Amino acid sequence: MLEPERHQIILEALKVKNSVKLQELVELTNSSESTIRRDLIQLEQGKFLKRVHGGAARLQGKLQEPSMTEKSSKNLQPKRQIAQYAGSLVEEGDCIYMDAGSTIFEMIPFLPENIVVVTNGLTHVNELLEKNIKTFLIGGYAKPSTKALIGRGALDSLEHYRFDKCFMGVNGIHSQFGYTTPDPEEAMVKELAISLSREAYVVSDESKFSEIAFAKIADLHSAAIITNELDPDTLEQYHSKTKIKVVTS
Amino acid sequence: MLEPERHQIILEALKVKNSVKLQELVELTNSSESTIRRDLIQLEQGKFLKRVHGGAARLQGKLQEPSMTEKSSKNLQPKRQIAQYAGSLVEEGDCIYMDAGSTIFEMIPFLPENIVVVTNGLTHVNELLEKNIKTFLIGGYAKPSTKALIGRGALDSLEHYRFDKCFMGVNGIHSQFGYTTPDPEEAMVKELAISLSREAYVVSDESKFSEIAFAKIADLHSAAIITNELDPDTLEQYHSKTKIKVVTS
DNA sequence: TTCAAAATCATTCTTTTTCATTCAAAAAAC
DNA sequence: GTTTTTTGAATGAAAAAGAATGATTTTGAA
Numbered sequence: 198m199l200e201p202e203r204h205q206i207i208l209e210a211l212k213v214k215n216s217v218k219l220q221e222l223v224e225l226t227n228s229s230e231s232t233i234r235r236d237l238i239q240l241e242q243g244k245f246l247k248r249v250h251g252g253a254a255r256l257q258g259k260l261q262e263p264s265m266t267e268k269s270s271k272n273l274q275p276k277r278q279i280a281q282y283a284g285s286l287v288e289e290g291d292c293i294y295m296d297a298g299s300t301i302f303e304m305i306p307f308l309p310e311n312i313v314v315v316t317n318g319l320t321h322v323n324e325l326l327e328k329n330i331k332t333f334l335i336g337g338y339a340k341p342s343t344k345a346l347i348g349r350g351a352l353d354s355l356e357h358y359r360f361d362k363c364f365m366g367v368n369g370i371h372s373q374f375g376y377t378t379p380d381p382e383e384a385m386v387k388e389l390a391i392s393l394s395r396e397a398y399v400v401s402d403e404s405k406f407s408e409i410a411f412a413k414i415a416d417l418h419s420a421a422i423i424t425n426e427l428d429p430d431t432l433e434q435y436h437s438k439t440k441i442k443v444v445t446s
Numbered sequence: 447m448l449e450p451e452r453h454q455i456i457l458e459a460l461k462v463k464n465s466v467k468l469q470e471l472v473e474l475t476n477s478s479e480s481t482i483r484r485d486l487i488q489l490e491q492g493k494f495l496k497r498v499h500g501g502a503a504r505l506q507g508k509l510q511e512p513s514m515t516e517k518s519s520k521n522l523q524p525k526r527q528i529a530q531y532a533g534s535l536v537e538e539g540d541c542i543y544m545d546a547g548s549t550i551f552e553m554i555p556f557l558p559e560n561i562v563v564v565t566n567g568l569t570h571v572n573e574l575l576e577k578n579i580k581t582f583l584i585g586g587y588a589k590p591s592t593k594a595l596i597g598r599g600a601l602d603s604l605e606h607y608r609f610d611k612c613f614m615g616v617n618g619i620h621s622q623f624g625y626t627t628p629d630p631e632e633a634m635v636k637e638l639a640i641s642l643s644r645e646a647y648v649v650s651d652e653s654k655f656s657e658i659a660f661a662k663i664a665d666l667h668s669a670a671i672i673t674n675e676l677d678p679d680t681l682e683q684y685h686s687k688t689k690i691k692v693v694t695s
Numbered sequence: 696t697t698c699a700a701a702a703t704c705a706t707t708c709t710t711t712t713t714c715a716t717t718c719a720a721a722a723a724a725c
Numbered sequence: 726g727t728t729t730t731t732t733g734a735a736t737g738a739a740a741a742a743g744a745a746t747g748a749t750t751t752t753g754a755a
Contacts, residue, residue: 200741201465201503219703229743234704250703250750319571319583326590334568334595336585336603341575346583354585354603449731468713478733483714499713499740 198226203236204245207253211246216254276402280304282444283364283400283423287312291361294390295321297345298366300400315358317351317386319344333358340383347382355389363394365420367401369408372434375417377410384412391415403427406435452477452485453494456502460495465503493526525651529553531693532613532649532672536561540610543639544570546594547615549649564607566600566635568593582607589629596631604638612643614669616650618657621683624666626659633661640664652676655684 203226210217210225222233241248247256280300284307287293291309295301297318305324308314314325315333325332337351365387369377376399378384391397397420406427421440435441452475459466459474471482490497496505529549533556536542540558544550546567554573557563563574564582574581584607586600614636618626625648627633640646646669655676670689684690 199465199467199498199500199503201498202463205464230703231744232742235741319568322568322588322593326588326593329590332588333597333599334583334585334588336583336599339571339575339581339583341578344571344575348582350582350585350603350606353606354599357599357602479713480733481731484732501713 198228200236203228203232204240207233207236207240208245211253211255216249216252218252220252222252276300277303278444279400279402279423279425281307282442283398284308286398287362292359294358294360294363294394296363296365296387296390297321297343300366300402301364304364304400315355315360317346317390319346335386337386338382340380343383345383345386347380347386351386352389355386355393358393360390360394362396362398363390365391365397365399365414367399367405367414368410370399370401370405370417370422370435371407371409372417372438374409374413376414376420377408378412378414379410381412384414387414391419397421398423400424406431449485452481453489456482456485456489457494460502460504465498465501467501469501471501525549526552527693528649528651528672528674530556531691532647533557535647536611541608543607543609543612543643545612545614545636545639546570546592549615549651550613553613553649564604564609566595566639568595584635586635587631589632592632594632594635596629596635600635601638604635604642607642609639609643611645611647612639614640614646614648614663616648616654616663617659619648619650619654619666619671619684620656620658621666621687623658623662625663625669626657627661627663628659630661633663636663640668646670647672649673655680 206226207217207222210222219230219233219237223230226233237246237248237253240246240253244256246253280303284304287308289309289311292313292315295304295314295316295318297316297320301318302321302324305321305328308328308330310329313331313333315335316322316325317335317337319334319339322332322334335346335351335354337346337354338348340347367376367378367387371377378387391414399420400423402425417435417438421442422435423442423444425444427443432441432443455475456466456471459471468479468482468486472479475482486495486497486502489495489502493505495502529552533553536557538558538560541562541564544553544563544565544567546565546569550567551570551573554570554577557577557579559578562580562582564584565571565574566584566586568583568588571581571583584595584600584603586595586603587597589596614625616625616627616636620626627636640663648669649672651674666684666687670691671684672691672693674693676692681690681692
């Protein structure tokens with residue numbers, strides 16, 4: 198059986214149920230366990246499903262949403278919880294900057310329609326336009342790995358704008374070294390965007406805390422932090438230096 | 447069995463299932479494995495299907511119009527012929543501007559790798575990056591319908607660049623009114639890009655000749671034209687006003 | 696909770712299938 | 726009749742699939 202055919206079968210199976218056992222797929226396709234495992238790895242990488250112990254599960258970000266039911270569901274992934282809160286901060290009529298990156302991307306479903314978005318994230322544009330949101334891209338070098346626009350062109354473009362709010366992804370949050378990211382070119386863009394905004398928000402899950410990446414973006418106090426769970430000690434440590442919102446389930 | 451006939455059979459088979467085994471095709475056509483492989487290579491190049499290990503798969507991007515299936519895929523569709531020629535004009539080391547739009551998009555497979563591309567076409571970026579081409583995007587408003595970047599931001603961004611060559615799509619080519627396009631905002635971007643280039647090319651099939659759209663981009667002489675078939679009278683008419691290359695099969 | 700059995704997983708290795716390339720024969724074009 | 730194009734066969738190379746191993750996770754009973 199051909200690979201595309203198997204993939205088809207697997208995805209079809211996931212349309213019916215929320216999850217399938219690996220063993221079921223083995224029988225459905227008359228292939229070996231190994232082969233199905235390899236397929237699942239591929240499909241997971243392509244973001245078509247999520248592997249779980251014993252098989253695969255439909256991923257909820259994808260495709261249709263019973264959107265309202267999902268929103269109200271208490272089991273949003275942490276990332277989406279944060280994104281939902283961040284999105285709720287945006288008001289009708291706002292002009293906001295959205296940084297590139299998957300965390301910020303997750304905000305899009307939770308944005309109001311009547312806003313203007315400026316972004317350096319190529320991947321965001323389609324989603325934003327789908328939602329009928331007026332979207333501007335800054336210029337710059339298209340970084341192959343992250344599809345972010347950076348460099349001189351990005352900085353030049355940014356200077357023509359001012360924002361009500363900006364939402365940033367970072368790689369490190371540290372009480373002493375502030376916000377950091379691996380690429381200095383990206384750091385410059387982020388820094389500038391923050392300085393052009395009335396209110397700046399760093400959106401991050403707890404894994405970035407106490408991490409330090411190569412290039413500094415800005416000091417802690419220059420942006421508020423939106424995150425999910427955080428142990429009380431760590432929270433206290435940052436709370437004195439900047440505003441920090443912990444989104445709980 | 448004739449070549450077009452086999453191609454027909456292969457494509458028909460793909461209309462039923464979305465993948466076929468090579469072995470099935472061998473039996474269906476009473477041809478050798480080698481022959482089918484060669485057919486698949488041709489059909490893949492013509493973008494009629496995707497080869498996969500073990501056979502071929504329908505490409506899900508678009509359903510191809512039946513008229514195309516008739517033609518031998520060795521003869522590229524007109525659009526691709528033009529695109530191929532335009533691509534061949536680009537030399538290693540060049541820095542070029544690529545306009546948004548599907549005609550220009552088709553050039554990408556025919557570009558050399560060692561170049562720098564600046565574009566206002568959001569849809570181009572992924573393909574360009576796939577080919578490891580250094581890509582810059584200009585900024586601007588993301589027009590929902592065409593995914594082109596236009597407006598003030600686009601113009602500002604452009605001014606920082608100079609190009610060896612630029613490749614433009616247009617909606618109208620007229621011996622008196624020159625090059626035109628429906629959207630004045632887009633027209634401004636195109637005009638500026640042309641003026642920033644040492645050599646400018648308008649890439650267009652014959653359907654745009656003698657058409658006039660709302661907004662003027664530039665006079666005929668400001669860019670050379672690359673097109674496919676054109677009747678001798680029309681050709682003569684334009685030939686006196688600008689350079690024009692007719693790409694023949 | 697803790698432990699051990701069962702199930703599932705990642706990894707590696709082997710076998711099988713498919714692929715690209717080359718070359719010679721057949722067919723078609725000139 | 727010669728040249729060009731198309732086809733089929735043979736080769737080693739590459740990829741995919743299957744099978745086996747030990748590690749990891751889950752499960753359920755103590």
